[in-house]
Amino acid sequence: MDLEKFKVHGEPLIYGAMISIALATIGILVGLTYFKKWGYLWREWLTTVDHKRIGVMYIIAALLMLFRGGVDAMMMRLQTAAPEMKFLDAQHYNEVFTTHGLIMILFMAMPFIIGLMNVIIPLQIGARDVAFPRLNAISFWLFFMGAMLLNISFVIGGSPDAGWSAYFPLASLEFSPTVGNNYYSLALQISGIGTLMTGVNFIVTILKMRAPGMTLMKMPMFTWSVLITNIIIVFAFPVLTVALALMMFDRLFGSQFFTMANGGMDMLWANLFWVWGHPEVYIVILPAFGIYSEIIATFSKKNLYGYTSMVFSMVIISLLSFVVWAHHFYTMGQGVMVNSFFSITTMAIAVPTGVKIFNWLFTLRKGRITFTTPMLYTLAFIPIFTIGGVTGVMLAMASADYQYHNTMFLVAHFHYVLIPGAVFAVIAGFHYWFPKVFGFRLNDRIGKHAFWWIAISFNVTFFPMFFLGLMGMTRRTYTYSEESGFGPLNMLSFVGAVGLAIGFVILVYNIYWSTRYAPRDTTGDPWDGRTLEWATHSPIPAYNFAVIPKVESRDPFWESKRKNIPLYEDKITKIHLPNNTGKPFILGVIFFFLGFFLVFSMWIPAIVAGVGIIIMLAVMSFERDHGFYISAEEVAATEKKLRGETV
């Protein structure tokens, strides 16, 4: 076998990355052995089917990926900070902006959101777990292994380097001969399958497992947003599955889908990519809307204004998100009629989005607002996201888009949409729900420091890009001349990026500080919450609710606190829970190897791995595992202990 193709040559930076990955891996392995944590790790985490633990693993993975994607971003900003910088070469720069996009969207924003919904949704609807706990574990491990596969590309074989959208013909074997785009197609495929199964799981969970009395129109807004999001996932991800499969066929088996000769059609890739890609934007943004709705209602001490219109605007957004995709390639060559159509549908999305913005503002109106850290992120989101939305309408006009297309203006626009619309939301949700999972709040003072660093630096980083774009700086250029005049604004942007990095460091420090010093919360309801997740203990017992609550309004916990309506009427009975299993993890590992072998066209090992997957599926089909019961006495004892009473 030719070992040469595994090697990545080049710069000290890559060797540095290799060494740091190797050291970190050795460090983790040694640490686990030294502290005798292998059994703990296996029993409590790798084999868990508990939605809360799976959610926490998603969020940890997302934070790690945020770090990786953030380092990529810093490298890009440094490289472009001044004219003719020599920090990265063109190839390395290509790899960095490609992985930055991929990681931030698919391996940071999505898993962060999926992690939050894993933790919160069953609690919000008063359920004991998701509909299919094992499938949930499989989803997580497929996502995780996909993410790992993409990450090792950096040191084994070379990263994808054709942009996160991997347009053909650039991404074809002819113009990208390294294995980088093989990694792209397989890593995304594996994690995409996991995401698709998450979608199925949560649709069934939300539609079939709600507490008695919780009709669809009494669901909390976050649950609604997650339902809509998962519907989009289920119907959009198959398109990506196909597109990636065709890409793989082109690159590995020489088919002619996106080639330049023999009847291939390179533009079809862009088309399919965005048929999925545009709904994907809403997959990361709609749950954010849900998180903000919860936070605004809680910290204004008011019920959400315009609940029904919120729901309908999300349904309309979900439908419209499937009919706008061509606005990503107005300049590709389709006729005026096509561009006009997609221009109009795109602008139409601004209407339901605007409805939501106004609903939030009306919820705030006359509310008793408390300015906590999550609330600050939410309040910052509204104006910043509006800038993103308005520049989006500018880009939506097909004729004007010919001017902005592929410039830094676009880069500024989508960061103005995605950072407040996804990153601020997951950070706000992280602060908001953190005490539910871990039993203590993150420190508010440090949290606010981080917030101001992040919010201000964000604008310093990205606002200059609007002007750079209008001045004619194209995106994805690794350097520019001094005469272009792009230097000063890029330097400003770099300064902003440093500020953002500082903000995130403070945020991480806050987790460390609060873990050590923050007072424990014994009430389970630190924010005076409104929805069911606050009606159980923190940290949450394995069975979530000792007794399934009865729901009579949209804010059942709030109503029960204000009007003394009892939430729990039934007596404690024995509770059924699923057993842990290691098979999802093993399946994920086999998928990882299948992907790896396919990346390098190692057919025999790949076939072996494929057979391994079929065997695992068969084993799981033949298995009969009926779970176990926690007795009523044991539940009652746990409840007492969690309330702080002596048993």
Added chain:
Amino acid sequence: MIKQLFPIRHVIGYLASLVLSAAALVVIYGDLSDAANMTVLLITAIIQASLQLFVFMHIGESADTKKELYINIGYALFVGLITIFGTLFIFVWGWYA
């Protein structure tokens, strides 16, 4: 026994699908215009798909999920058809000439 094992609904459904498949062959052996041919194909295919959905797959049999299942299939068809016709709109009918 035989009567019990071969319910009349299924038998009729099966025969209907065979007849419809045979009827669709008119587009090869008949002498219709292209538009008429496409109409024949569309009608026979849609009826056959509905037969599977309603007669064999019992989409409406469970009262508590009936509505959700129709919305599910409806949404899927919406996305599927939008993908097919939207793409044809971009690359074929609406391509810059």
Added chain:
Amino acid sequence: MKIDASKPLEYSTEENSNKIFGFWVFLGAEIPLFATLFTVYFVMVNRFADGPSGPELFEIGPVLAETFLLLTSSFTIGLAVHAMRLGYKKATLVFMGITLLMGLAFIGIEIDEFFTYVHEGATLQTSGFLSSLFVLLGTHGAHVSFGFLWGVAIMIQLWREGISPATANKTFIFSLFWHFLDVVWIFIFSFVYLKGLM
């Protein structure tokens, strides 16, 4: 596990009816998957470059045989579920066995067809049209092949355990999958083969 006796066995527990509902949602995802493959095919259908075009390649004979096999197997899997609901284990197994054998025959004909195409110089690498044809047919064929393996696994479980809530649920879900493959085939039959030969 609470068993609700008023419902058919395959729906009888909450887990069971959730699984059926979840599988329907999954089939909902299969619709855009195949729609995308059809999209690619329709865009590529006239891009046959130097290779053969559809009308030059297609033969109606094997296609009719395939159609007949799949339609009949869809009928027999329906009968299997019907027999299962009546509690006839043996009849269920026989109908399911017939279904799977017809599935196998279908795969055999399809593989033979692919070999014929390749023999005539029409490969995956020849043209955009052929790439899209092979991948559309291949994806459907892969589904049928996977269905065959899955069906065998379920038959073994049915044979061993009899008709229980678990096996009834699996059998019913399998039947949904198999019917769905038939639906996809109807569209391949109509809009790939018949339209190509039109």
